[in-house]
Amino acid sequence: MEAWSYRVRERLRVAFSLGAILLLFSLTAALVRVPMLPDTFFSVTMATIWFINMLQGSLFGMVGLFPPRYSTLFMSGQGLAGIFAALAMLLSILSNSGERSAALGYFITPCVATLGTLLCYLLLPHLEFARFYLNRSQSDNLETKQEVLSSTDMNDLEVDRKFIGEPEESQQRSSVLNVFKKIWLMAACVTCVFAVTLSVFPVITVRVRTVYTDSAAWDKVFTCVCCFIVFNAMDLVGRSAPSLVQWPSKESRVFPVAVLSRVVFIPLLMMCNVQDSRLSVFRHVFRHDGAFVTIMALFSFSNGYLASLCMAYAPQLVRSKDCETAGSLMTFFLVLGLALGASFSFLLGQLV
Structure with missing residues (x-):
């Protein structure tokens, strides 16, 4: 009876989070048609995203209660969302739609995806x-x-x-500080991964131009295809890869070295064919489109792979009763990495 009550609470928690996310996305989509100042719309959208991230953090905390492959599936879902956005951008470019129509399409896409997810989640327990x-x-x-x-x-x-799935009432939860002491390395790694990524993507990568300027059609879709679609596709592959192989191990010293080594992608991307770059000496080092696509593929794959490993390893370092706390902490540091990277991108944007 106790286990049944626990499962019901968790189902209601997931359903409530998905319903709230759907409501927030629908609100943002509806505001596209409401006349307002751009700054006001931007502020409302950022506030909406903040609440959505809070709800996603709650869901990710639950993933920590289950085996590592579930963390990988959750991360893969986030990567798939990026592909939806990139394809929506490509369709918008090819259809020559107006700004309002394009924005409406962007926000309706997550509404449909979230609604489908919620319906599937509610229907699943009723299927034989x-x-x-x-x-x-x-x-x-x-x-x-x-x-x-x-x-x-x-x-x-x-x-x-650890992954039996039954609540362990005999165990007491550790404090947040004690849990952090056990997972601090993974928290630092996931922060570093996303800080490096957001520092150059998309502020630097969108300024890279094709060398085939004589082709108007390719020049029109170059950024969408070679920057956003390549990034999101390889990021999804990287996020899914830990379900097949997990190397380096969480105890290996190679793991933090691999995370720190991603810093090399910052100068590599700055050496591509960046438009109006102040670093004209290095601008032609990786001028060709193929070089940029190769660097972007490695950059995005390493982002998805290492981030997914961090999120999968952290709950393994604590007791089963503390897995949810570990998952929530990792989500916080993931968002912290995004914030640090976005802040650092302003400096790099001025430098380049």
Whole structure:
């Protein structure tokens, strides 16, 4: 009965979060048709995004309660959202639609996606095949728990109970500070990953121009295809890759080195064919379109892969009772990385 009540609460929590996100996206889409100053619309949109990020943080905290592959799926979903936005931008360019129509299309896309997600989530427990696999999963967890009780001592039980899925009332939650002490390295890594990414994408990357200026059609879609679509596609591949291979391991010293090494992408992208660049000496180092696409592909893949590993590793470093706290903390530091990168991008934009 207690486990059933716990599952009901979590389902209501997810449904409420998705419903609130849908409402916020719908509000923003409706405001497109309301006459208002650009600064006012921008402020309202930023406030809406802030609330949406809060709700996503709540959902991500729940992902920490489950095995690492669920974190990978959640990160992959975020990458897929980027592809939707890039394709919407491409369709807007090709259709020559007006600004208001394009903006309306951009905001309606997440409304449809969120509504579909909410309906699928509500429908899933009522499907026979879903009940079959959910019940089988619970049976497997109980059998595993009995095997562990018969073959290990109580100290080893903690590892197996981490992803059993039942609330552990006997455990007390650790303080946020204690949880942070265990995951601080992963928190620093995810902050660094997104700070590096946002410092040059898109403020620098959108200024890169094609060398084939004689082709008006290609010049028109170059930024959308080579910057946004390439980035989001390879970012999605990177976010999905940890479901197949997870290297380096969370204990390896190579992991933070790999995260820090992404700083090299900042000068590499600044050396591409950036329009009106002040660094004219380095402008032609990676002038060709192929060089820019290659750098962007490696840049975006490493972003998705390392970020997904960080989010998957953090809950593994704490007790099962503290996984939700770890997930929420990682979401906070992810957003912190975005904020730091966006702030640093103003400096790089002036430099280039």
